[in-house]
Amino acid sequence: MPLFGKQDVQAAVARVPLMKGFGTEAWELKNAEILHLAFEVIEGPAEWLVPPALHPSIPPYATLAVARFPTSPAGPFALAQVRLVVRAGIRPRGYLLGAYTDSEQAAAELRTRWGFTLGLATITLQARHDRVIGQVMREGQTILDMELENPEQIAGTEVTYLDNLHLARVMENGKETPVIVQVDPEYVFHNAQRGKPRLISLQADAWGGDNRLRCTNPMHATFSRCDTDLPKLRFGMDPLVPAVQGSRRLAA
Amino acid sequence: MKFGIFYELSVPRPWDGESERKVYMNALEQVRLADELGFDQVWAVEHHFLEEYSHCSSPELFLTACAMQTKNIHVGHGIVICVPEFNHPIRIAERAAVLDILSGGRLEFGTGRSATWTELGGFRANPDDTKKSWDEFVHCLPKMWMQERFSYEGKYFSMPSRAVLPKPYQKPHPPMWVAVTSPGTELDAADRGIGSLGVTFTTFAEQEAKVKEYRRRIQNCNPVGGFVNNKVNTVNFLFCHEDAETGTKIGMRMLQHFNYLAAQLDMAKEAYPTKSYLSAGLLPSLRRQASSPGELGKAPEGIAIGNPAHLVQELKKWEACGVDRVSFMLNAAEIIPQEQLLNSLRLFAKEVMPAFAEAQPARAAAGGGR
Numbered sequence: 001m002p003l004f005g006k007q008d009v010q011a012a013v014a015r016v017p018l019m020k021g022f023g024t025e026a027w028e029l030k031n032a033e034i035l036h037l038a039f040e041v042i043e044g045p046a047e048w049l050v051p052p053a054l055h056p057s058i059p060p061y062a063t064l065a066v067a068r069f070p071t072s073p074a075g076p077f078a079l080a081q082v083r084l085v086v087r088a089g090i091r092p093r094g095y096l097l098g099a100y101t102d103s104e105q106a107a108a109e110l111r112t113r114w115g116f117t118l119g120l121a122t123i124t125l126q127a128r129h130d131r132v133i134g135q136v137m138r139e140g141q142t143i144l145d146m147e148l149e150n151p152e153q154i155a156g157t158e159v160t161y162l163d164n165l166h167l168a169r170v171m172e173n174g175k176e177t178p179v180i181v182q183v184d185p186e187y188v189f190h191n192a193q194r195g196k197p198r199l200i201s202l203q204a205d206a207w208g209g210d211n212r213l214r215c216t217n218p219m220h221a222t223f224s225r226c227d228t229d230l231p232k233l234r235f236g237m238d239p240l241v242p243a244v245q246g247s248r249r250l251a252a
Numbered sequence: 253m254k255f256g257i258f259y260e261l262s263v264p265r266p267w268d269g270e271s272e273r274k275v276y277m278n279a280l281e282q283v284r285l286a287d288e289l290g291f292d293q294v295w296a297v298e299h300h301f302l303e304e305y306s307h308c309s310s311p312e313l314f315l316t317a318c319a320m321q322t323k324n325i326h327v328g329h330g331i332v333i334c335v336p337e338f339n340h341p342i343r344i345a346e347r348a349a350v351l352d353i354l355s356g357g358r359l360e361f362g363t364g365r366s367a368t369w370t371e372l373g374g375f376r377a378n379p380d381d382t383k384k385s386w387d388e389f390v391h392c393l394p395k396m397w398m399q400e401r402f403s404y405e406g407k408y409f410s411m412p413s414r415a416v417l418p419k420p421y422q423k424p425h426p427p428m429w430v431a432v433t434s435p436g437t438e439l440d441a442a443d444r445g446i447g448s449l450g451v452t453f454t455t456f457a458e459q460e461a462k463v464k465e466y467r468r469r470i471q472n473c474n475p476v477g478g479f480v481n482n483k484v485n486t487v488n489f490l491f492c493h494e495d496a497e498t499g500t501k502i503g504m505r506m507l508q509h510f511n512y513l514a515a516q517l518d519m520a521k522e523a524y525p526t527k528s529y530l531s532a533g534l535l536p537s538l539r540r541q542a543s544s545p546g547e548l549g550k551a552p553e554g555i556a557i558g559n560p561a562h563l564v565q566e567l568k569k570w571e572a573c574g575v576d577r578v579s580f581m582l583n584a585a586e587i588i589p590q591e592q593l594l595n596s597l598r599l600f601a602k603e604v605m606p607a608f609a610e611a612q613p614a615r616a617a618a619g620g621g622r
Contacts, residue, residue, distance in 0.1 A: 001265055002304060002516045038523065040373070058303050058370055058516050061523070090515030092522055158525040194525050217373060220524050 002058075005050025005086070009167070009239045012051070013178045015208065017111035018169045022181070022250040024113035027072055027230040029185075034067040034226065035125055035134040036161065037146050037197040038085075038219040045212035046084060049097060051167065051239040053180060053246055055087040062215060063094055063162070064146055064202065066134030068125045077103035078123035079110070080136045080144060082207040085162060088243035093182070094162040098207035100136055100143075114230055115168030115181045117208065131195070132223040138206060145200040148193070148221035156189025159222050167239055181250070182235040188227040197221035253571045253608045255600075256293030256328065256579035257286050258487055261308040262513055264585035272307055278590050280317060282582060285594055287322035289601035293360055294318050295328030295579050300338070301374045304585065305513040312347045319355035327355050328579070330362025330449055331431040334389035335382050336408050337375035338366070341389045345396040345416050352420040359422065362449050363390050364431035369523035379524045384408070390428065390444060394477035397425040424478030429485065434530065442466045445475030447483040450579075456554065456569050459486075463574035483576040488556050490580035491588065492600040496559035500550060502588060503557025510584035556580060560603035567608065 040061045050056050066080045079101050083094035099118035101107050110116040121138040132151060136144040163184035169176045197218045204213040238246035263275050283294050296311035296318075308314065315327040329351060332344055352359035365382035366372055372379050385408040392409075396402045396416040403413035420426055429449035432438045441448045448466055463484050470482045489507055493499030520529040551557045554566055556578070570578055582593055 002513065003265070055516055057518050058301075059373070059518065061518065085518070087516050090512055092515075092518075154525055155527065157530060158527055160522050160525065162522070192525075219369065219373065222525055 002055045002087070003047065004052050004242065005054050005056060006047050007049055007051045007239075009051050009178055012167060012208075013169060016117045016167050016169060016178075017115060018171070018176065019115050019179075019181070020112045021170065022233045022236065024233060026232050029069045029228045029230065030071055032067055032069050032226055032228050033125060033127065033223070034065060034161070034228075035132050035146070035148060035221070035223050036063060036065045037148065037199065037221045038063045039197065039199060039215035040217035040219060041084070042214040042216060045214065048212050049084055049209060050086055050095060051180065053088070053237055053239050053241055053243050054093075054095060054165070057085045057087055057092065061085050061219060062097075062213060064134075064144060064199070066123060066125050066136065066144070066146075068123075072106065074106040074109050075103060077101050077106035078125065079106075079118075080121070080123050080134070081164075082144070082202070082209065082213070083162075083164065084213070086165070088165065088182075088237065088247070091243075092162050093165045095165045096167070097209050097213065100138065110230075114183050114233070115166035115179075117166065117168075127223060132193070132221075141203070142201055143203040143206040146202075147198040147200065148195040148223050149198050151193035151195045151223060154192050154194050154222075156187075156192045156224065156226070158194070159187075159189065159192050159224055161185075161187060178239050180237045180239050181233050182237075183230065184234065185228045185231055187224075189224055190227070191225040193223045195221050195223075253567065253575065254292040254577045255605065255608070256295060256326075256485070256577060257282065257291055257490075258295040258297075258328075258579040258581050259308060259314070260297050260299065260306040260581065260584075261314070262305050262510075262583075262585050263307045264304055275307065275586060276314065278586070279314070280321060281590070282593065282597065283318045283325065284321050285597055287325040289597060290605060291325055291597075291601075292577065293326040293328045293579060295330045295360075295362070298331060298333050298338075300371045302368065302370060302517055305517060312351055316351055316354055319351065319358060324358075326358045326360050327351065328360040328362060328429075330360065330429060331364030332362065333366050333371075334363050334386040335365055335372075335375070335377045336385055337377040338371075341392055341409055342396070342411065342416055344389070345393050346418070348393075348426065349397065349418045349420045352422055352426050353418060355421075357421040357426075359420065359426040360429065361393075361426045362429040362431060363446075367433065367520050367529065369518040369520050372520055373518075373523070379520050379526045380528050381408070383528055386430075387440075390430070390446065391476050394425050394428070398478055427481040427483075428477055429481065438462055438466045439469055442469035443473055445470060445473040445477065445480035445482070447481040447485060449485045450487045456573050459570075459575070460573040467574065484574060485577040485579060486570060486575050488554070488570075488578050488580050490563075490582055490596065490600060491557045491593075492560060492563055492596045492604065494559060494599065496562060499558040499562075502592070503551060503555070506581075506584045506587050507552075507555065507557070509587045510581065513585060560599060563600065563604045564607045567604065571608065
């Protein structure tokens, strides 16, 4: 049997949001721009960032993303995420370690409707001809600085974005219960590029990675313009039970 | 139709000092029995770093042991990864020739390029280049075997004139194959005059159409080697039991374990955006086959698990599609106890093989282009 995560869920749950329930409506997010980098991570410590329901992938890797959404029901907002790639049973997923947005209105919605663990920060996404730059600054400190170097055009069919898993809390039967919810957007690509990933700085403890998230081998960098969404929630799972036994379809 | 067996050599956790040796020894015992029973080939993959799923990183050594313990069964080196960071082509040619000599001309030589980031990233190979390096290698390897001396200036390797030694026992060289997973690779195989190995399709109808196109196209091929190998080999699973329900139940457990272990690996398509890997590759292809919807309590379409009558029925469908050979995976994560597995092989040989005349053990002398 593959290795399972060793995260202390009880401790992790203290920093995740309380969701309103599972019945959120979807948001359309047109003309999004997404910078997405992937790096392998040192495997031993990373196992402690993955809940016991999930398997670390072989080898484990992290995805770092900075996205800008010019239109949404909460107005324009930017979103930065750090995720660790895992397996929920046999399904590849990105388990959210931490996220930031630049919009207070969006933050409230993202936390309570989709279970994003996120804070507020200044987020920059610059698409230049020689590189695409993503930066996140919190309280005057840079907590993520990354680039895609030497962009070249590719087809949208070559880009793979894994669905998200978010650890959150929800009220069920009168008590707060930890849950992992799956957020599985769809993408229609207008344009896609790839290039060399360059991680200038990542302050792991600002993203829920403590000192356990250590990026090593660079894998890829992509930048895309696409229509996407934040969909209705479809699946949830118990963070302490293997996903094949602990997954359930969410009632709206 | 001929039948073979196919090894990934999965080693489930928890591991101890004996885990890997036990898997290897079990496999060797199965190969010896398969040889006695009239199976035609034993294939072993080349995989690296694929924890639990496959601990078969030096298939040429395993296959040498197989060859030395058997008389007739062909040894399928499949596939050898034709990517320079994994294998230098001179070393591939040398190792294959030695295996052919030691086996007395029983080598089947499979080629491919790997489909996981776990492996490609581990060797720091560029996924964009693997199809191109594969093409260069398959054009050069037969020349290394057939020409007394060989020289070459290429993109992925170069060499001054040297005698690549030894030469294979089979003349002009062993039959060549390519692992077909990405759409269109069966056409690459046809154009180069090499066999199509491990074609897995979603439906029999689609399989039939692809085999038909392969057969049509190979008529006008520009062969990379000294002869054309126009055979089609598919990979399948095997568990045969007198009782259909028991056979299906145990077989499905094997499929589920295979599926689960394979899913833990980082596939190239998932981890690196490239048009070189638009399909996910062999493992997900087999996984789809293994987990395709079937009626409750029944095996998915085309999978050789169940009782002998069911296996004959399913394999006849593959035969009708134009498939020449089927190679079976016998176990996954050692989920099937060894004695039960050996009994499955015996029952298959007794009750299923006779329905396929060519699978009888009357063999021609080994040799190229058989």
